[in-house]
Amino acid sequence: MNAEDITGVILAGGRGSRMGGSDKGLQNFNGIPLALHTLMRLAPQVGEVLINANRNLSAYEAFGAPVWPDALPDFAGPLAGFLTGLEQCDTPFLVTVPCDTPRFPPDLVARLSSALQDQDAEIAMAAAPEEDGQLRPQPVFCLLRRELLESLVRFTHGGGRKIDAWTAQHRTALVPFDAPGDDPQAFFNANTLAELRQLEQR
Numbered sequence: 001m002n003a004e005d006i007t008g009v010i011l012a013g014g015r016g017s018r019m020g021g022s023d024k025g026l027q028n029f030n031g032i033p034l035a036l037h038t039l040m041r042l043a044p045q046v047g048e049v050l051i052n053a054n055r056n057l058s059a060y061e062a063f064g065a066p067v068w069p070d071a072l073p074d075f076a077g078p079l080a081g082f083l084t085g086l087e088q089c090d091t092p093f094l095v096t097v098p099c100d101t102p103r104f105p106p107d108l109v110a111r112l113s114s115a116l117q118d119q120d121a122e123i124a125m126a127a128a129p130e131e132d133g134q135l136r137p138q139p140v141f142c143l144l145r146r147e148l149l150e151s152l153v154r155f156t157h158g159g160g161r162k163i164d165a166w167t168a169q170h171r172t173a174l175v176p177f178d179a180p181g182d183d184p185q186a187f188f189n190a191n192t193l194a195e196l197r198q199l200e201q202r
Contacts, residue, residue: 009096024190079155079156
């Protein structure tokens, strides 16, 4: 699978309620807005990057990528960003990445792509170890086939909002990121400003 066949979407459309309502993607991580840091990390792995945001659209547009708000009303969650990405991408595949996990792997897309093809899956989802050593799915890190758009439209328009409830309807490959040399903090996400400062210090 060539990188040019994959569009990346950065999920930055949340309310930021645990950050006091701040727009999470515009908070600085080591002096760079989180969403821009994510864009710089994702861009070498894909052919094109979109940003899904619902506020401060001009600030996101300044990062140089197309910006699309949710197609669903009322901050409907990450699946609304999945839906927006699938509706706007012109490539056979879409990869989703949240804006608040700045250390995600630089080979994320390559490993998801390999698993999708090897297992003839419709979705490849990252899984990372928790502190107890157990692998836990990371459902906002997904590689999707574009033809899943119709399924996701039906699910979300029927009121569905949970990623795992939708992905359970499709052949999903879980891709472990627990090899020697993998960053154990790669999928640590910053939900609060304190967690963001903590992540900077690491």
